[in-house]
Amino acid sequence: MTVRIRGNxxxxxRPPAIGTWTPTLTVTVVVPAYNGQDKxxxxxxxxxxxxxxxxxxxxxxxxxxxxxxxxLGGIRPELTRLVGCETPGRAAARNAGLAAATGDVVHWLDSDVVLAPDEVEAHLRWHHLAPYLVVTSHLRFTTAPLPEPRAVAAAAGTGGLGVLFEPAEPHEWLVxxxxxxxxxxxxxxxxxxxxxxGATSVGAALLKAAGPMDTELILGQDTELGYRLGQAGAVFVPDPQARGYHLGPSMRMRDKEPIDRVSHAYIADRIPSYRWLxxxxxxxxxxxxxxxxxxxxGYDDVRxxxxxxxxxxxPDLVVDLPGPWARLAPERRAPLTDxxxxxxxIQGHYAHEPRVRLVxxxxxxxxxxxxxxxxxxxxAPGEDSLARLLDxxxxxxxxxxxxxxxxxxxxVVAARLERSAAFARARIVAEPGEDIDDAVNDTFGVLWVDAETYGFASAAQAAPPVGRRGAYRARSEAAAEVAKLKKEAERLRGQIAKWRDESGRWRKGAVEYRREIGTLRRELAAAKKAQPVPRTGFARALRRALSRRRRGKEG
Known part of the structure; x- marks a missing residue:
């Protein structure tokens, strides 16, 4: 039975201690390189x-x-091959290495990273426990002079790489x-x-499910592939016992801001989880x-x-409408009996809506x-039903x-909001014949909620969609109504002034009238707060009441 990990x-x-176990999985270390023979x-x-x-x-x-x-240098593992990739770019180079890989696990490695002697073992002890793990090493960045390869081999054999590469700094962002x-x-x-x-390993089957690196990206390929691995069900493991030294600062450490500027322009399209982009x-x-x-x-229900x-x-959604669309041939002579x-x-109504796909x-x-x-x-979900469920x-x-x-x-009639990564993980760990929802419950959890609480209603009971255009119109109407009320209040304030006699005392009945104007002012404030919902009915009734009151006072 495949172990079930909840969340991440x-x-x-419980991985075995390094040096105390017997491995069986094969691993391919893919090293893309451009120049830099010495490293x-x-x-x-x-x-x-x-x-x-x-x-x-x-x-x-x-x-x-x-x-x-x-x-290939003289000091290298026995099973080492050199392949070429003329297409420029790290993503293309890694895909070429991936195509040539035969291992159960693929270990990415930058050509300017020197691994501690037990780094690969530290990674693979995790992969022997579950097939959907992604393991990353704890790298330190050194500016020490480059030693000879034989010095690295000798120091690695005694576990003393620190003698060659310290002092070194960790990758602060990852830490x-x-x-x-x-x-x-x-x-x-x-x-x-x-x-x-730099130094990350992935199960080959999981990598196949996620797909190769995106060669359209200029930067950010690692993060984008990491996102797709997560969607394929991956669990990500930072292992401090898997160590290595990066020869020189990383590109991100040197140029973080310009790198972010370039990568964010592309990965925003591809990583929906980065909501802030x-x-x-x-x-x-x-x-x-x-x-x-x-x-x-039916058409009315679907619409x-x-x-x-x-x-x-x-708005960041698409809607699939499954149906036998390919077979349709609209009746031209008697369309109402088709x-x-x-x-x-349905086809005609949504054929040109880019967010609706007829599948x-x-x-x-x-x-x-x-x-x-x-x-x-x-x-029909309410305006914010989907947002609340996603939250x-x-x-x-x-x-x-x-x-x-x-x-x-x-x-039972129900709607289902599914997390794609959860169902991908569930398909990996589920036993034959097991209900996939049970596997999802074990790895991420399942919840039932009621329709009324989250604003779902039948088509007959649902309010017509308002949307952004309707909200704008409602705000405009409400603003116009508030302006009318303000003008009415100003006019009535002027009327109050006429109810004073020369001695400054109020005429008979004016006190009650002034109290009524105070009520109007409070209602005006409430109307402002009620935007964007216009209060036209209230305003008309209020004006009629005041008009009758005014005629009575003046009479």
Whole structure:
């Protein structure tokens, strides 16, 4: 039985002490390199001194167009190969190495990183416990002069790399991330940020499920792949016992601000979990935050559900409408008797809405989107229903939230908000024949809520969608109404002044009239607070009452 880890709490695992166990998994260390022959020789010398069995250790060095071409140094592991990749870029080079890898585990390694002799063993002891782990080393960055490869091999053999590379500094950003999240256990949503290419290992099957590196990105490829690994069910493990030295400062340590500027421009489209990069109130992204699937139904029911989703406060979504769209051939002579009329109307109504996709049978889950919503046609969420459910799922870490919509003789009618990563993990750990929801409950948790609390209503009872345009119109009308009330109040204040006699005393009945004006002023303040909902009915009634009162006083 595959071990079940809840959230990112890898602390439930008990890896064996280094040197006390017998490994069986093979590992491929992928080393992309561009120039830097001297540093590559040191990295290979460090790999040659690893305590992990050499017959289980494969190294693939990828020459990414170096001039002169790279060569393999004399001190290297036995199973070391050199492959070429003329397409420039680290992502392309790593994908070339991945294509050549044969190991059960893939270990990314930068060509300017020298590993401690037990680093690979430290990683692989975790991978022997669960097939969906991503393990990252604790690297220190050194500016010490470069030694000879034979010195590295000798020092690594005695565990004394510190003699060559100290003093060195840790990667402050990664150390801070790990410390403030309790080792990534308390905040599993950011755990994928730990995936860095310097020294990280991934199960080959998990990497296949997530896919290779995105070659369209200029920077941020490691983080983007880490996100997809998380969506594929990964648990991220920072292991302080897996150590190594980075020869010189990292690119991020040198140029953090310009790197962030470039990478953020691209990864905002691809990592929906970085909500702080998606501050625009209405635009669409390559990978939406949520994909909603509306179950088949009649035109009116489908339209009520889809329109409510599109009018909600979460614009970062797409809606799938499964149906036999390919077979439709609209009846031209007698359209009203077409047996597929409702399907034709749905197709025609949403054919040009970019957030609605007409799909065939319900597609396999696209794990790139963090959340999936399954909703029966004829049920409309309120304006903020989806936002509230997403907040609940995110803050409490649930893998599935069921919304009880109705109970009929045929059973329970419910909507389902699914966390994609939870269901990917559940598919990895589930036993044959096991209900997938039970596996989700074990790894992330399942919750039931009622429809009324979260603003879901049947199409017949739901209020028409307002949306941003309606809200703008309501605010404009309310502002106009408040302006009228202010003008009326000014006019009435002028009227009060006429009710004084020359001695400054109030005429008969004026005191009561003034009290009434005070009430008007309080009502005016309440009307202002009530924006954007206009209070036109109240205002008209108030003006009529005051008009009658004024005529009575003047008479």
């Amino acid at each position: 709490d890898y602390t439930v695992l 590559l020789d040191l990295a290979l010398a460090g790999l040659a001194a690893q305590t992990y069995p050499q017959e289980l250790l494969e190294v693939v060095v990828v020459d990414n167009g170096s001039e002169p071409a790279l060569r 801070d991330l790990v410390e403030r999240t309790g080792g990534l256990v308390r905040d599993p949503h950011r755990a994928f940020s730990l995936h860095v290419g 998606r501050t625009h109130p209405g635009r669409q992204w390559k990978v939406p935050y949520i994909r909603a699937t509306v179950e088949p139904g 009520a559900t889809v329109d409510a989703l599109l009018a909600g406060t979460i 047996p597929d009329l409702d399907l034709v109307l 065939g049978q319900e597609p396999e889950p696209d794990t790139a989107e963090p959340y999936r919503l399954h909703l029966p046609a004829g049920w 609940l799922a995110s803050e409490q870490g649930y893998g599935l939230i069921n919304v009880l919509l109705d109970e009929t003789a045929d059973g």
